[in-house]
Amino acid sequence: MTANATDQSTEEKIKEAARKIFLQKGFAGTKIRDIADEANINIALLNYYFRSKEKLFDAIFDEALAELLSGMFAILNDKSLSFEEKIIKAVNSDIETLKKSPFLPNFVFNELNSKVDKIVQKFPNVLEFDNVHFVEQFNAGVAQGKYRNIHHEHVYACMQGMILQPFIEKSMFCFQHQGKSAEELEVLFIEFVDNHKQIVIDMLLNYLVIR
Amino acid sequence: MTANATDQSTEEKIKEAARKIFLQKGFAGTKIRDIADEANINIALLNYYFRSKEKLFDAIFDEALAELLSGMFAILNDKSLSFEEKIIKAVNSDIETLKKSPFLPNFVFNELNSKVDKIVQKFPNVLEFDNVHFVEQFNAGVAQGKYRNIHHEHVYACMQGMILQPFIEKSMFCFQHQGKSAEELEVLFIEFVDNHKQIVIDMLLNYLVIR
DNA sequence: AATATTTTTAAATACTTGTTTAAATCAAAT
């Protein structure tokens, strides 16, 4: 298998199509024929480039998991930022990521149900809270009386929950605004999540930071 | 088709098994043979009592959607409760519901992606925000300067997001506490969500209610 | 230009899976 321009292009075409279908329909709901159609290629090519549906899925899933989490964890680990700055940056950057890939959270956390054991091996160090700078800063601030004395897992849960909700429950948002066209709906939704950023930040800091 | 004790029992057995499998694996990921095995019955019985996999799924899904949302909306519509009381009661009751059915949110919101149009018909009145008493109370309070001036959709998004997050990302919680046994993990998780209740309530009221 | 290698295709294969059939079992009614 060489790696000239044509190869890259077909392999990329397959991955792009696979990503689109998998993210919307999940592993079980996706037929490789749908992917082949979306990519305008022969089904046998899927097994030529990737060895099976499962291997192709794994490639997509790994990237999706990284896309969903590594950006946020990079910010939470950035030692040049204060606790408050981390929250502001994480919320803004995460929502920007999700605007580009609204299906990401539903896809990842749904598939994760059946693969908890798998990721334990794959992300050995990155996702452990105790080593994250954000947590150290928060615990130190709690000790100083600067921040409210709760367990750091609640901070993450609240932040992450408020960030993800609009995307996970996007169908509910569509339901609330039924009657609108798909384009109008999209504009409204983007407007909503953009406004949501500041509210999430304010709600977190207002509660966590003792004035 | 009579309705004696035996009938009820088998039909219930099927529904119970179907619920368990569907909630964990979704529609596409569920094989009717898995359901039959779980219920210890013949596959043909599924089509005898329910006419198809899809009809059986619809029965399960409708109940799941109601279980996830109608309890909360009943509270948000209870005119005997103040705005603050509604938040307190909704958070507590919702988390209690989810403790019993942790897969509910992932299941419902994932399947909803492919069925937005369907539910529009099924829940015509219940789920419209504008008619909900909670929203009226909040908007009135905003006008009086009692509550912070944000759009009510953000209030729902924050509350719902913080409530659901532990359950949607339960796999992440398991990841954080790897090494523990399944029983220990369950105890820890329940402890976490129980503590989470008060934090969600405090965070919401602390931000929304202007003192 | 000829050969070898990689890429692509159409078709076949083997397996899964939802549904149906037709017979067997069971329960109630006459």
Place this chain on the structure above:
DNA sequence: ATTTGATTTAAACAAGTATTTAAAAATATT
């Protein structure tokens, strides 16, 4: 006891689906 109807079962069916095969086409190498 026999008949009737409902329930259950094993087996067959038909459609769908992931994967493989073997040949063709395209590309690179000599």
